[in-house]
Amino acid sequence: MSINLTKPLDDTVISNVEKHFLRGLQANILKGHGREHIALLFLEIADQAKALAFLHAYPVTDAFTQLEETKLFKETRAPGGVVRLVFFTKAGLDALGHGAPFAGFGAFASGMAADAGVLDGGSNGSWQAQLKQPAHVLLLIAYHDEATLARMVGKLVEDFAADDAPFKTLLVQEGRAYKNSDGEGIEHFGYVDGRSQPLMMKSDIEREANGGGGIGQHDPTAPLGQFILADPLGGDGFGSFLVFRKLEQDVAGFKAAERHLAATLSLAGDDRERAGAQIVGRFEDGTPLTLGNAEGGVPVRNDFNYGADANASRCPFQGHIRKTHPRGSSPGGLAFDNTVQMARRGITYGHRLQDPDTKELIDQPNDGVGLLFMSYQASIENQFHFMQTQWANNEGFPSAGVGIDPVIGQVGTLGQRWFPTFGSTASPQSEHVGGFVKLKGGDYFFAPSISGLRSL
């Protein structure tokens, strides 16, 4: 018996086969690690032999440990331990002498800086200097306690500053989660994020079906093979491609655009919230716009599709969540729309002022805050690259004249169509909304299996 990639993992019965599989897979792929603080260390290999020795001994967190800690957390509320993950760019694998098996993975092999279609203005001119330097290795370290994490990262950075160190540190990027008053993770524009995920473990699917709001209208079940592949480094383990994008958010600009759109549509009172909801496709509290015209979505719903909203009079076609997951309302159809989905594992970065009682984000910065977008997938071409270029950036998707995704679209000036009345396409207003998210850097990484890592 081996692991079947055409189905989700049945984690309700863990035999030796599943245990071996989970022990060989890095954590955070099958489900998010859930820690509130992370540090990303972008490294260049300075000494190949020392780098290999470091990587062979590095205590990478495996998926089995993560699942055990999740169980314990549910029973005792004890926070899990430190999560340590390792990723390589193609340049990094080349520097270690193991790049050859990856030559056929085009986007990964060339790197994000060469992937003009996913760059702002087609070049990496918008990137911060440290992220323009090609990294070889990325270490992700995550923990619930910020001070302890800072001490661990400080120690590594100090070690890597030595003359005979295995690596040179190019950048340390922190990430920190923010939550609303319902305890839901939010991004800097103030919206609940991370609610909709493809689910690849039976226990998660059962939870969604029974306690999570149902899977009758939208079934998030996804096969393992959408996220992992047999590790090209060899052995019997599995790896995954990780897309990383540092996306800076102009919060002040976005909030002004929401207000402007509300005025253009003559929305009044609480209905003004429908301007931002048309941009995102959900209200700030996560309520899907296609299901209703006001907030009030606790628990946040995900069991919906756009079948009753075929003319997009509730949730416009360009709304961020409809562009990036049409749930069967695209010309490709439901099965295709689902296969493009990635396991999104992003976290916000930067500091905000947050009201301690209401958890409202108070300040409205125009730089220094954003999303460390991270996603796992089996194919960068068919998933991230496709979603960004053929859907989000494509003014003609899902049909002519729709315009770009107003949150993450990178090209285009066409005014999108916005609706004054919920459920009616009468008197649409045309206004271009976009340009509030800037790409500050990114790359395509490979998360090796643990046996692959040890065999380097």
Ligand code: HEM
């Ligand atoms: C700063 C940048 C971004 C912001 C502020 C943002 C915000 C959001 C929010 C608020 C949601 C709704 C919560 C949820 O359903 O999980 C969402 C969902 C989603 N986002 Fe983003 N996002 C960003 C970047 C991206 C990027 C770069 C991609 C992919 C190229 C992406 C793809 C998706 C997908 C696939 C969903 C789920 C849609 C669904 O299943 O209904 N997002 N995003």
